[in-house]
Each structure stands twice: as C-alpha cells, then as structure tokens.
Amino acid sequence: MVNRKGFYTDLAKWALGRGYWQLRVDGKLVSTRPFPRIDRFKEHTIELPVAELKVEARGEKALREALAKTLDIGKGVVHVLNEKRLQVFSTKRACRACGRSFPELDPRLFSYNSKHGWCAACYGTGLAIEEVEWTDERARTGAEDHVLDSWIEWLEVEELCAECNGERLNPEALAVRWRGENIAHYASQPIELLKKFFARTSVAGREAEISRDILAELGARLGFLQEVGLGYLTLDRSAPTLSGGEAQRIRLAAQLGSNLRGVCYILDEPTIGLHHRDNRILLDVLEKLEAKGNSLVVVEHDEDTIRRAHHVIDLGPGAGKLGGQVIAEGAATDLMQHPDSLTGRFLRSPLLHPVQPRRPVSRGNPSIEVQKAKLHNLKGIDARIPLERLTVVTGVSGSGKSTLARDVLYESLVNRAAVGCKTVKGAQTIERTLEVDQTPIGKTPRSCPATYVGFWDAIRRLFADTSEARMRGWTASRFSFNTKGGRCEACEGQGIKKIEMSFLPDVRVTCEGCGGARFNPETLQVRLRGRTVGEVLAMSVDEALEFFAAHPSIQRCLQLLQDVGLGYLTLGQQSPTLSGGEAQRIKLVYELSKTNAIKTLYVLDEPTVGLHMADVEKLIRVLHRLVDAGNTAVVIEHNLDIIAEADWIIDLGPEGGGGGGAIVYQGVPESIKAGHTARALTGFLAERKAA
Secondary structure (H helix, E strand, O other): OEOOOOHHHHHHHHHHHOOOOEEEEOOEEEEOOOOOOOOOOOEOOEEOOOOOOOOOHHHHHHHHHHHHHHHHHOOOEEEEEEOOEEEEEEOOOEOOOOOOEOOOOOHHHHOOOOOOOEOOOOOOOOEEEOOEEEOOHHHHHOOOOOOHHHOEEEOOEEEEOOOOOOOOEOHHHHHOOEOOEOHHHHHOOEHHHHHHHHHOOOOOHHHHHHHHHHHHHHHHHHHHHHHOOOOOOEOOOOHHHOOHHHHHHHHHHHHHOOOOOOOEEEEEOOOOOOOHHHHHHHHHHHHHHHHOOOEEEEEOOOHHHHHHOOOEEEEEOOOHHHOOEEEEEEOHHHHHOOOOOHHHHHHHOOOOEOOOOOOOOOOOOOEEEEEEEOOOOOOOEEEEEEOOOEEEEEEOOOOOHHHHHHHHHHHHHHHOOOOOOOEEEOHHHOOEEEEOOOOOOOOOOOOOHHHHHOOHHHHHHHHHOOHHHHHHOOOHHHHOOOOOOOEOOOOOOOOEEEEOOOOOOOEEEEOOOOOOOOEOOOHHHOEEOOEEHHHHHOOEHHHHHHHOOOOHHHHHHHHHHHHOOOOOOEOOOOHHHOOHHHHHHHHHHHHHHOOOOOOEEEEEEOOOOOOOHHHHHHHHHHHHHHHHOOOEEEEEOOOHHHHOOOOEEEEEEOOOHHHOOEEEEEEOHHHOOOOHHHHHHHHHHHHOEOO
C-alpha cells in the first residue's frame, strides 16, 4: 500500500488501541510502541498479525475464532504464514497475490449470448472468426442477451475457436464445475442421456436445498423435449442447423411446460421431417395441449393428422386462382362422403402401391457402394445404391439419412473422391450428379418458371414472328423483360417497384408505368392470337397449356409442370414468391424437359414437404419417369407413399443421434422386418397393395 502522510501512524494507533503490539511491514515485524518511521516515498506492504497458532485438533475452536476475526478485519482477505511460506485466501473471489479478481457468479456468466459469458475470441460462436464486422449499434454499446448473429457478420469461418475449443464460453465460466464437469460438458450431451443423468443424481445437505427446484425443473423441461421426439439432440446444437420441424417441436415443448389455458395455437405443417413413429408422438403432444383447454389450428397435408382432427376445413377446389373456397368441413368421415372434396376422395380411396411394377434389383445389378461411412453419427456403415433404380433412404429423425445421402454419397460423387467414408465403388459409371433441393430457382423477380424451364425463348420467337412485329422490325429480344427496348423502364421489367423504408421493411408495389405487365405500351400492342406478351406471362400453366396446344416444344414443358401439380402457377410468377416445394418440382421439370441422354444420379431431400396427397401421387409418377429414362434417384423421405414405391430401401437407425447411424435394413420394401420403419410400412403395404 502507498504510505501516505499520516497513514502509517493512524494504522499503528488503530492496532495499538485494539491490543495489537506489532505490525508486519514489508515482511518484517515492527513494534507499534514506539512508532518507527518508514519511507513515505515508497510503496509498502503492511499486514496486521492477528494470531499465532499451532494447527492441531484441540485448537480448532481458537483457529476458527482467529480466522473469523481476521476475515472481519481484512474485509474477506486473510494471509497465512507457515514456515516462511505465505498463502493468500479470500472470500471475495479475489487474489491479492496475483492481482486477479472475479465477479460474483451470475447466470449470465454461463450464457454465450451475453458478453459476460461468451468467449472473447469467437463471441460465443465456438468457431474461429477471421474477420468481424459490427452491424448493429447494440453490439458496440454493449447491450446484452441478444442473439449474436444479429449483431455481427463473420466473413470467413474456419475450424473451432482455439481459445475455447468450440465450447463458446470464457475461461471463468468453464472453470466452474459441478460433479467434476463444467456447463459445456452437460450442454454437449444428448437430451435423452442428460435426462437419465439428472433422474439418478442424488443430492444432500446444502446442495439439496439449492438444487431441489432446479433439478425438478430440468427433468420436466428435458422430458418435454423428449416427448416431442427430440431426445437425440444435444443442448448446444446450433439453431441454424435445426430443421424447420425440429425448431417447431422445440417451441411446442416450451408450450407444454407453460401450463397455459385458453390459448389458440396455430401450427404450419408441424409433421415436416418426421418419421411415422415421431409423427404419432407429435400428435399425442398436440392432444395434450388441447386437453389443457387450448385450441389448435393446424395447416397440414399429413393423412394421420387429418384423420385424428376433430374438425377439418378443406379448401379448394384447386390451387392458386382456382382455390380459395371452402369445399367441405367436418370430421374426416364427413370429407370422405363429400363428392367435391379431393382430400375426401384420397381418404376414401387412397393410392395403391406399387403404382407401377418394381424394377428388380439383383446381385449383379450395377450399383454404387459406399464403404465404411463414418461421418457425424454414421458407424462405419456399408450402403449399396443400385443404378437406374429408385432408392429411398428412411429412418427416424436424426438417424443419419441426410449425412449418408447428401454429405457422403453426393459430396463423394461431386468431388470424385471419398468424403466421410473409406471409398465409393462404382462412381465412375455416373456421368452427372445433381441435388434437387428446395433452394429458390432465382433470387430476383426477373426469374420465373417460364425462364427457368426454358420455354420462354420459344414464346418470344412466336411473338417476333407475328406480322405486327415483323412490320416494325422487332426481333425476339424485343419481348424480353430482362433487356432494354421492349421492357418497361420504370420498373426495369420487374413489374413491381421496391420502396425503401427508413425504419420499416421494404415495401413492394405494382409498377404504375406498366401496371405489372413488365413491358412498355408499344410492345404490348403486338398480339399473338389476341393476347399480348404481358397477358401470356400472366397466364397460369393450365391456361397456357391450352393456348399453346399447337406448339409441341412449349406444350411439352407446360404438360410437365401440370404433371407435377404446378398447373396453378403463372408463367411469370416471380421466383422469390415460390415455396421450397414448388421450386424443387420446377427443377424436376427442368430435368425432365432435357432431351440429352446423360446418365444422372439425383439426390432429393424430402420432396413431399408441403404436398397434398394428390400432389404426392404426381410426384411419384415424375420420379418414375426420371428413373425410367435411365437415371438413378436417391430420395430421403418419411412419407409412406414414397417409401412404398421404392425399388430399394436403406433404413437407418435404430434411433436418432448417438442411437442411430447404423443400417437397420437395406433391400426391397416387401422384405423389411425390423425397426420403426418396418412397423409402419408392413401394415401400410398390406392395406394398400395394388392388384
């Protein structure tokens, strides 16, 4: 301490007044009578000797009293000198020996979404961030408890953060342990295992007083997550890696624990991504919510959900402009009796399987063989994918389906090297590999089904071939909304204008110049059989199919769009407005429209998402057309109608997460015997076997 003028004298008088005859100055004992002088221009360490004791059993009482007195005088700090070895102890989370102090433990210390807890090197992401750009004023001002990725953008992420080794918390948070483990260890465990651990954990004494309510709450919340079929997830699973169905079920689990009554819950296709087993678990959870006195409105195509609903509202009769009417309502049995209900017709007379005879798979059938796949939770499996066949990869949620089909098979074929496995045999026979996913077909309003599939060029040539266009000397480029000349320049051929709002989301309005037609008035004067190019662009696929019946190349593409259930889309519908399922089916149409004979392996991840039972039937026929053309299709799917159409099944499991990653069965659908898929599929095939 600094020896300010008079400070040492005052300290000595204080000690003397309380019966302490000595002080320790810079490690040496100094008598308080008389008061010696010390150099006032130097820093000194001044300590007050409170007691000198021999540590032994019979002196415990004196030791405790001396320790209590020392902590009181020292404001929570005590020095112990034992055979010239000085040890510093503190009750205030501070160490005077090294100068470090620690704040009082706070729940925010254990949150990687708070600056109090996150690793300073990676801001709680657990990843090595090469460069960080702050994009939110709250981050710069130190606001707390906001999700980090709304604050920052990292330009390049490589491997795990070297400071926290991917555990996302700072060293102080990770130094706090319970039962020998820190919070990152518990967060890395699957929900199912963690629930069992806490259930068998016994506590006593002070620990029991602290954890009594906490353990009960933990058990309940983990139980809710397990109840909705998410027992395979780990608590530290990053939100962006969750599927839409998993995120929705997490929110459902939170509602199960809320004990609210009188709430109206609205769910949009909660069965997305669910195996038949998990689907029934989810429906049981929904019934529990309803039993508590709540109302549930569910938008769904799933047959089991429709059959278990108390009241069904069937909209139609078609889609797009052809929909919007209530066709029937009541219980599922009421819909089945209604003559105009498409849903009722499929409930009454479901699709029989197989739609067409199965393609045989023999031992000598040319195949791709994935050997010793060990990526993520895959347990060194060997999988066979027969060529020119429809293969469906099945299994409960989290069993490893996407890992096998996309991360191992697809990546290995694309990179022409084994990824996540020892080797891939037979890959040389595949000329092209394509993943038909649900990403948008275009990111701007300029892209639309007609331009993506490719028949808009033929339509532009028809307009250019009219007498009016030839008289004006216009070519096909005049009828493009992507180039200057014929398009509306006010909106640059988009048909809409974007109005930027300072503090609100951007607003898009119809262009006043062209009324949404995309072309300028001069171009719209040219007509093809009475229709302008803007009116043709606004036609639905069903309308255009009739209009272009005399033009085989255009008519073929339109027929394919109708075959996959997209007859309601307009030719110029802007790509950003398409759903994931619509985008995926348009990509399938593009593939089917090709006339080349390149042998392709297609990978599709749950193509039935968002599809009505009638559209699933159309999708099945499209998949068969792809395979009949000499291609190979690998489909990740839970839908029993799709699984029942497979030539070959690869069933993963038996459970999800750490309990999955093994091949339960691979072979033809009729021979599957064990596992969750077998229990669902065996009865399904027996009920819906085609003659």
